[in-house]
Amino acid sequence: MIIPQLSIFLENKSGRLTEVLEALGKENIRIIALSVADTSEFGILRLIVPDPDRARALLKEQHFTVNISEVISVRTPNEAQHYARLLRILSDLDISVEYTYGFPHGKEAVIVLRCSNNEEAVKALENKNIELLSAKDFKDF
């Protein structure tokens, strides 16, 4: 239930994001989910793609600083209370969420989370019958 995610270090200057996406686009790499976190100095681009190892190798060739990190993902109805519920489950167990982002999928939402302890988070959510997505599920999006 752990999903590999690409993390790319970006200097805060115009055009870098475009260059990453163009490099991937040239090789027809599909982007399933994307999120950018930034400070005034630099940013981190996070991507979920069908074949992260290949995408990583491609970006390394272009001299990007890129690594693979691990996230978990759940599918919930597209309403705030459901999002709140799963965050509550985690915080009740003292599992903190380092970052999260989401995207709509039909009438539902797909939520991506990086937790202080992903394995425990998976266990906790499964115990509450929350639907966790696998890397394979993502390939079908």
Added chain:
Amino acid sequence: MDIWNRHIECMDRDELKRIQSERIVETVERVYFNVPYYRHKMQEAGIGPEKVKSIDDLWKLPFTTKQDLRDNYPFGLFAVPMTEIVRIHGSSGTTGKPTVVGYTRDDIAIWSEVMARTLTCAGANRNDFIQIAYGYGLFTGGLGLHYGGEKIGASVIPISGGNTRRQIQIMHDFGSTVIACTPSYALYLAEAMIESGISRDEFKLKAGVFGAEPWTENMRREIEDKLKIKAIDIYGLSEVMGPGVASECLVQEGLHISEDHFYPEIIDPETLEVLPEGSMGELVFTTLTKEGLPLIRYRTRDLTRLNYGRCKCGRSMVRMDKCIGRSDDMLIIRGVNLFPSQIESVLLEMSGIKPHYQLIVDRVNNLDTLELKVEVDEDFFLDKISQLETLRMKLQDNLQSSLGLGIKVTLVEPKILGRSEGKSNRVIDKRKF
């Protein structure tokens, strides 16, 4: 460990002093009678050649500077007729005119001899393949190494600088065992070697002789780790001879100076007084045998110190420390002296960043500002903003505490900072004075 010229390099120091004294007397006479510029300078200082009876009298003589060489551009300080000059080299001359150096046939022979000592110091011999990636041409690096390599009977590969891909290919195909280049280019080659996809086991490289720019102990470690070689520091400057003036042995505890040809002193760059043994200061050289361009008390601007203790390798020749920088490179920031090498030391003590940096100095509202761009180490980079921020703040703190200067740190992507193929351009000073 082989020694090229055991008789000289392991000589008793009293015997060495006797040779140096004989040679300084001859040198001073030669410049006094053959070079009008030196004669006038000595007359102004009220010193005739008869006042110099041994090496202990050297301090009485006036200094020579790079400016003196420029003022006598191109051949004014040569001490022999041009018919005796068989080779001319020059410094790059980034500021103003280049400095020009002429060599007689004997000068070239001595240069080859001291370069043979240098290469033997690095563990090289006739079985080696020496890839010379220093530039050939007016710059002394290429040809200096070349003649030394031939003298010891090694197979010399005169590939010259640049064209990194080709360097890697030749290094692999010819089985180069020794590489000679600048230390910053060595790091560049290390990366190119990894990128070539050829496994390290397929290369025969075992040692590198690196010089022509200041580098730190930490940079040495990085080169040795990445290239899996012994990295030997060599020292020389074209005005004095070129490479071969001094070299580390495999003990790597200082660079042995070929004192029978180049006599070193350490002075205070402000007061110009000769400093006591072991003091840190500016290195000054007097050539003892050179014919084409003899130099009396030439100020190198390099900062180092001398160690007269006998080395574990058996050589008795004095050792100079790795140069900590040039007095020319010294930046004065808000009244504080700063050497770029100090920044590098701070970087190498930290994990998470690479020792490649660029320092940008500017002046905003009459206040000096410093920005340091450093590369994030990919192996360290995960995906937390907080982790990167912590790294940045920690580096700022470390710089503040070891240099006493506030420096703004910016994290940048790799390979953007110039690992130029020659001297690296680590400092950009935008201040206008």
